[in-house]
Amino acid sequence: MKTYALQMEGITKEFPGVKALDDVTFSVRKGEIHALCGENGAGKSTLMKVLSGVYPSGTYSGRIVINGKEVHFKDIKESQDAGVAIIYQELALVPEMTVAENIFLSSDLMRKKIIDWNELYAQAQYWLDQIGLSIDPQTKLGELTVGKQQLIEIIKALTKKAEILILDEPTAALTESDVEILISLLKDLRAKGVTCIYISHKLGEVITLADSVTILRDGQTVSTDSIEELTEDKIVTKMVGRTLTELFPYEKHDIGDPILEVKNYSFHHGGINETVAKEVSFSLSKGEILGVSGLMGAGRTELFISLFGGYPGKKSGEVIIDGKTVDIKKPSEAIQAGLAYVSEDRKRYGLVLGMEITKNSTLAALQKVMPKGLIDTEIEMKNAGELTSRMNLKAHSLEAKVSQLSGGNQQKVVLSKWLFTNPKVLILDEPTRGIDVGAKYEIYKIINELSQQGVGIVMISSELPEVLGVSDRVIVMSEGTITGELTREEATQEKIMKYATAGRDKNESNII
Ligand SMILES: Nc1ncnc2c1ncn2[C@@H]1O[C@H](COP(=O)(O)OP(=O)(O)OP(=O)(O)O)[C@@H](O)[C@H]1O
Ligand SMILES: [Mg+2]
Known part of the structure; x- marks a missing residue:
């Protein structure tokens, strides 16, 4: 049997008026991908913030044991030094900087008075090769898709020798093809022994990726099971405490006259100097x-x-709302x-x-x-x-x-x-x-x-x-x-x- 990379025992965390975590137990084996599931507000992010020192030792009760040793993190820096890396849904990267600069943003390589650019790019190239990404380290980060940026964030964590990688809803903003890339990277990392905690509302992903699943409900642990014992339906039932029979409550309804008509509409975005809509026509009733x-x-x-009038720029074509031609220049209009x-x-x-x-x-x-x-x-x-x-x-x-x-x-x-x-x-x-x-x-x-x-x-x-x-x-x-x-x-x-x-x-x- 594998040993535990992480054990959290009896974790209770209160905010004024809310008990966000109530005696939570959470154990993760070394080298596994462990999914953490639960409804909105169940306490998933809070548990990970306790683990990573966002909520310092002393502001919660319970024990955290990493690789058999009890830890008391006072801040994120301390948890990072112990090999815990947390990646939030909102990326913490700088779009104007290059891929290499982003990867080593807070490392000694970038803190030197005179930065050795050759060394920086070579190091970045090494890590990109490690996970099989063919991106030039000198590319501006902002030019990459959100999916690739997510991968750069993971590389950044790996360079800090992360042993426990936490991803809090990493794929919420990704397209399906980007999700596939991320999933295959996480599988590779698992093969290399990295432990991963994966939070997602997309249960299909959880089923394909995870080795074990822990479910939280109202701040309490409901269960931890290995994936063989679970199906999507079983996870849902444990999450919500009842069986959901259908996913989409679609009912046939009457469709009336056109309410929004857009005819040959083009829009040139003045802010980025780009035509963002080209000869678009559609109607909605x-x-x-x-x-x-x-x-x-x-x-x-x-x-x-x-x-909606949210950008400065030039437009052509016609927009009709409820029978009237409109010229919307700002959101209030x-x-x-x-x-x-x-x-x-x-x-x-x-x-x-x-x-x-x-x-x-x-x-x-x-x-x-x-x-x-x-x-x-x-x-x-x-x-x-x-x-x-x-x-x-x-x-x-x-x-x-x-x-x-x-x-x-x-x-x-x-x-x-x-x-x-x-x-x-x-x-x-x-x-x-x-x-x-x-x-x-x-x-x-x-x-x-x-x-x-x-x-x-x-x-x-x-x-x-x-x-x-x-x-x-x-x-x-x-x-x-x-x-x-x-x-x-x-x-x-x-x-x-x-x-x-x-x-x-x-x-x-x-x-x-
Ligand atoms: N800083 C805070 N102050 C007060 N209450 C908080 C704070 N952070 C979280 N909570 C409360 O703690 C509970 C758990 O929140 P948490 O963010 O951990 O949920 P979650 O499981 O991550 O949900 P989601 O899937 O929506 O992200 C919620 O009731 C939330 O309102
Ligand atoms: Mg959350």
Whole structure:
């Protein structure tokens, strides 16, 4: 039997008003990939922050034993020195710097008064070769796909001699082909003896990758099993404490007159001096759910942000909302015209993290909470309460700051905020990124309800099963144009992928 790389025993961690971890036991064998699963707010990230010294020794109770020795980390530096490396979903890299500079950012190689560039590039090349990545170390990091950047982050951890590698939702922002590369790298690392803790809401990945799975629910350990004893359904049941019978609550609904019509629309983004939408034409009807598919970088987000007035630039073509031609130049005009846009990047565009849930959830329609010119906190509370109870928001109080919520619960607040504007057209950009299976179902139900009320819905998503399970119709984009359109009945993963790679260099979607 293999020995343990890590044992966490009786870990309890409280925040004011919340017991995030309650007597958690978590043991990881040397050289295995151990998945950590649980609903949003179950305590996964908190447990990893305890392990990596983000929450220092003394701020939690319980014991942490690494390679048989008890440890008391006072900060992240100490855990790094002991071989623990944590990679967050939000990458901590500098896009303007080269790959080599990023890899050795905090190492002695970069701290020297006179940097030996030949040495730096040679070292970087060595590590790139080690994991079989054919990238020039002098490439600017920002030119790589998010997937490749993720791999660079892992190399960076490996150069620090990481023995325990923690990945907290690493694939939430990756396309399917990038995910495959990451998975094969993790398998290679396992063969080399690196221990890996893998947090993901994508249970298919967990099944293909993990050797063991620990499940947390409400801050407590439910079970640890080896993968042979589990199926996706079994994991879900343990996570939510009940059996989920269906993943997509799709119901047939009436589709009405066109609500958004876009004709020969092109947009030249002044900020980056690039044409992000080229001769795009599509229409969306009342009550219709339009899925928008495509590979990362296909221009889906850019198209809809430009329609929402989010970029400076020049446009041509025509946009008609509810029968009226509009000329939207900024987001406030878009909201006025009946559009709502739920961003894929909730931290950057969606939320004010230091503000309460109540305030965040009404932010996009302040006039509705200010009937007499002043903010009426009672209306605020009532609305925040109604919207969030529909989404099973997990928070100890509606007046808690959004920064204290788990990732998935933050996403629910973003959605509430936009629903509060009563939009005619709701644009959802990766709406279930980082959301657990149970809450995904809740969000799909809300999408269905809204469509039944006649709201036109655009759902940009990189998860093909979600696009197929939720949409009435699917448009596929590549390189800033629409390359295909499929009805719900016609749409399959294969057809979507064929359109998504249309006009692209075949190798481009492959990362290596
Ligand atoms: N800094 C904090 N202050 C107060 N409460 C917190 C803080 N950080 C986390 N919590 C609470 O602790 C609980 C566990 O949160 P955690 O982020 O560990 O969940 P998670 O399992 O990672 O969820 P997700 O899948 O959504 O990322 C949640 O109820 C959360 O609101
Ligand atoms: Mg988390």
